[in-house]
Amino acid sequence: MRMTISGMLAAAGLLMAGLSAEAAEPTYQGQFVQGGIVFGQTDAGSKVLLDDVAIDTIASDGRFVLGFPRDYEGPARVSVRHADGSVESFSYDIADREFNIQRIDGLAPKMVNPDPEVISRIQDDSRQAREARTERFSEDFLQSGFIWPAVGPISGVYGSQRILNGEPRAPHWGIDIAVPAGTPVIAPADGIVTLAHPDMYFSGATLFIDHGLGVVSAILHLSEIDVQVGDVVRQGDVIAKVGSSGRSTGPHLDWRVNVGSARIDAQLLVPPMEEVRKTADANN
Numbered sequence: 001m002r003m004t005i006s007g008m009l010a011a012a013g014l015l016m017a018g019l020s021a022e023a024a025e026p027t028y029q030g031q032f033v034q035g036g037i038v039f040g041q042t043d044a045g046s047k048v049l050l051d052d053v054a055i056d057t058i059a060s061d062g063r064f065v066l067g068f069p070r071d072y073e074g075p076a077r078v079s080v081r082h083a084d085g086s087v088e089s090f091s092y093d094i095a096d097r098e099f100n101i102q103r104i105d106g107l108a109p110k111m112v113n114p115d116p117e118v119i120s121r122i123q124d125d126s127r128q129a130r131e132a133r134t135e136r137f138s139e140d141f142l143q144s145g146f147i148w149p150a151v152g153p154i155s156g157v158y159g160s161q162r163i164l165n166g167e168p169r170a171p172h173w174g175i176d177i178a179v180p181a182g183t184p185v186i187a188p189a190d191g192i193v194t195l196a197h198p199d200m201y202f203s204g205a206t207l208f209i210d211h212g213l214g215v216v217s218a219i220l221h222l223s224e225i226d227v228q229v230g231d232v233v234r235q236g237d238v239i240a241k242v243g244s245s246g247r248s249t250g251p252h253l254d255w256r257v258n259v260g261s262a263r264i265d266a267q268l269l270v271p272p273m274e275e276v277r278k279t280a281d282a283n284n
Helices: 116-133 140-144 273-283
Strands: 027-030 037-041 047-050 063-067 076-081 087-092 101-104 154-156 161-164 167-171 175-177 184-186 191-200 204-212 215-225 238-242 253-259 262-264
Touching: 063 253, 063 262, 116 191, 116 204, 116 215, 140 204, 191 215, 204 238
Parallel strands: 101 161
Antiparallel strands: 027 037, 037 063, 047 076, 076 087, 154 175, 161 167, 175 253, 184 238, 191 204, 204 215, 215 238, 215 253, 253 262
16 A cells, blocks of 8 residues: 555544645645654745754755654744745644653663673764765655555554663664564665665664655664665665564564654554555455
């Protein structure tokens, strides 16, 4: 099952925001919520700022994307600088969300509290990830919408506070899908591969796909990567295989999405997994 940008939120049963009370106000599709992603449209040639920070990638036709982190506190202030020099500002409330607590036991102690000698490796992994996420493409990749990169039971959700071997840690930024090792992973949307790392300390074999306009997918804990940096992938292409590399207690797929530096909830881009699994079962 595929969702186009125009239809994805309606199919997911999510609230769509169609804000166009004034001709100059951007129109939106998405959710103004913590962890939310919003696809905006303004007039061509305009610049858009979120909370006084410029959105650095805007399509030539005026399309842009906003992302709101897990703990974002609104209202969101969106300013539009039109080609004629005029500026208009708009304010949008951001709905709060409640997030789960997830306990994970049985991890190797070094994966919870890394030895000092691997800190430099972890720092280098983080540097490579930042660089891969700062690529900016304005290609029309997002028009394909998004699909799940694998289909199966959900074992972990975005934003959950993680307690690892009894120790509180940072929230989980992805959606975990519990499927067997070797399960094919498909591209959730069109894009360009910007990172294909065989073995990062925490995330193991790691793949990044830049979908354009600042939207980047990260797919973690793989057993095999079947694409290279610079490859253009199309939605549904097999790009990797599920594994349990890095900090993991068993085979699963961890799918994460960033909008710029904002880590958002990938589930807001796709139909509910229950619906997709029912459709898949009916077709088998």
